[in-house]
Amino acid sequence: MEKNDFIFGIRAVAEAIEAGKQIDKLLIKKDLHGPLAEELMALVREHRIVAQRVPVERLNRVTRKNHQGVVAYVAAVNYYTLEQLVPQFYEDGITPFVVVLDGVTDVRNFGAIARTADCCGVGAIVIPERGSAGVTADAVKTSAGALMSLPVCRERSVAGAVRFLKENGYQIVAATEKTDNMYTAANYEGPVAIVMGAEDVGISPEVLALCDTPVAIPMFGNIGSLNVSVAAGVMMYEVVRQRLKAGLGVE
DSSP: OOGGGEEESHHHHHHHHHTTOOEEEEEEETTOOSHHHHHHHHHHHHTTOOEEEEOHHHHHHHOSSOOTTEEEEEOSSOOBOHHHHHHHHHHTTOOOEEEEEESOOOHHHHHHHHHHHHHTTOOEEEEESSSSOOOOHHHHHHTTTGGGTSOEEEESOHHHHHHHHHHTTOEEEEEOSSOOOBGGGSOOSSSEEEEEEBTTTBSOHHHHHHOSEEEBOOOOSSSOOOOHHHHHHHHHHHHHHHHHHTTOOOO
16 A cells, blocks of 8 residues: 555544545554544444454554554545446446456456456446455556546445346356356357456355356366456456457447
8 A cells, every 4th residue: 555545543534534535444443442433433334434443553554653543545446336337337328247356355356357347348347345355556556547447336245236237137147167158158248247256265155146157267277277367357358259249349
């Protein structure tokens, strides 16, 4: 994180929240109490901000200044919700195409996926509020700036996001090794959401069970899986290939 990516102090963080700044992550000292702390926590609950109770040593590693037990990382961009964007995709007359990341935690993978998504005409990337890489300075740099314009939807849960997309007519395609279906056999010409899993465990069982079409990328070497950003690129460009072949374009 660069210095301008975080703010500290109870009052400063509370004012930032009230001013509408989006907080990517909030660190609060474990034993922090008092009237000001209670006011801050009320704002945190009201705005559904992800907060972690941590030892004071964790806060001291971020800054040695008078943080008063509170450090907030400010999101590099404003997050969206699917409820905001899904109707707009249909109103714009485009064939919707989104990418859902189920627990991708490495900001460099996230940034690389975003860079490819922008090149492929993806309408939005979906991430969960917890357990995921966010739009940090490192992610923006790795994305070559794509994250400054590509909408990122931060949802309470990936399962809830997938259900919402299904209800709105999306085919949910899961990239997983737990199938014999080739990724090229699926049809991506309609509204589609590509789900990519975490670097270590893949797509969670709950989310995988909700997906319509599990597909796999063939492997021939000694290593059993691709880096998630590479696999996402393969999946996204198959969508592009099929849509161009069908004369649909990608936007």
